[in-house]
Amino acid sequence: MNLRQWLGAWAAFLKVGDLLVLAIALMACGLSAVTLWQGGRPDRAVIKAGGRVFAEVDLTVPRILEVPGPLGATRIEIQPGRARVAADPGPRQYCVRQGWLSRAGAVAICAPNQVSLALSGRNADYDSLNY
Amino acid sequence: MTPSTTEIILRPSAEDHRVARHAAAAIVLTVAEAAIPLPLPGVKPGLANIIVLVVLARWGWREAAWVALLRVLVSSLLLGQFLAPGFFLSLAGSVASLAVLGLARHLPRRAFGPVSQSVLAAFAHIAGQLVVARAWLVPHDGVFYLVPVFALAATLFGLVNGLMAARLLQETSAPTAQQAGV
Missing domain, CATH: 1.20.5 (Single alpha-helices involved in coiled-coils or other helix-helix interfaces)
Structure with a gap:
């Protein structure tokens, strides 16, 4: 058969x-x-330095930001729909090794350099600090 | 020896034997299935439901309910899951799918076969499990994130189990049909 x-x-x-x-x-x-599965798409990135909002950018056009901190400059790379910490002067590189953030509510914190990158969206389903 | 006045003699009826036989088959399938490694908790073929579908078609809803619930109870005892979260998920799924099967068997036989019943029961199964999971085990809407995966599994395994049940029903009825033809 x-x-x-x-x-x-x-x-x-x-x-x-x-x-x-x-x-x-x-x-x-x-x-x-x-x-x-639609929710959680981020549309903005909030970058803070030393506890203050350094920049709020739309995740539409690719760009690179240099954020100054006590140790030096943290380089943040924005691409459509995602963002990452491309380089950081901190010793342990946790925020760099997190890689690309692509969900609303995702946060990468470079604590030694006092810089943080957070993605926000209309309907964030969680934030990675409280999760 | 004089018969004791307090002795209780259970006389199992033919129906009891049937329920026991079918429940045993369903339990074997559940235990065998537990050996299959699966990537997600909750996604299982649910082969025991083939037996439930056959019993439903052959012997009616009451016996199907007996088989399904005995299956849940005994397989949980055998697998060491009795009163564990998995047991309650399984029970909720079974109760929900039995309820839906009770309605689905009234669908016109000409157009709706075991596959329809199987798919509907599979969806009821995941719905029942999700309600218990959301209300009790994972009190967060995050469980619904997996709904599409469960729904796809329910469609696929519902189809496969329904086809198996249809085949079994055909094969077990074939001799009598032939006898009637001859």
Whole structure:
């Protein structure tokens, strides 16, 4: 029995209503994915230095910011939909190693240099400090 | 020996034997399935539901409910999950899917086969589990983040289990149909 006959034998068990139910089920999958997985897209990045807001930028155009701190300059790279700390003078490089932040509420903190990068969006589903 | 006046003799009926046999098959499938490593908790083929579907079609909702609930109870005892969170999730899923199966079996037989019942029951199963999970285990809307994954699993495994149930129903009814034909 080849594959086609095998599939055909199984497909014979499917009635019209079954196909309808399957179609509705697949639509429910797609719909839930679209509605539930859309949230958390960030649209702004808030950069703070020494506890004060240094800059608030839209995540639309790529750019690089140099943020001054007590140890030197922290370089923050913005790209459409994401941002990262590209370079930091701090000793442990935690904020750099976090890599690209792409969800609203995500935060990278360069504590030694007193610089932080936070993404915000309309519907942030969590923030990584309180999470 | 004179028969004791206090002795209680249980006489299992044919229905009891049937329920026990089908529940045993469902329990075996659940225990076997527990050996399959799965990436996400909650995503399981749910092969025992094939038995529930067959019993539902053959013997009615009451026996299907007995089989499904005995399956949940005994397999949780065997797997050491009795009264653990997984047991309550499983129970909630089973109760929800039995409720939906009670409604779905009234769908016209001509257009809706076991696959419809299976898919609907699978969705009810995840819905029941999610309600318990959200209300009690993970009181945060974060659990709903996994809904699309669960829904896809319910569609896929609902289809596969429904096809298996349809095949089993056909094969077990084939001899009598042939006899009737001859």
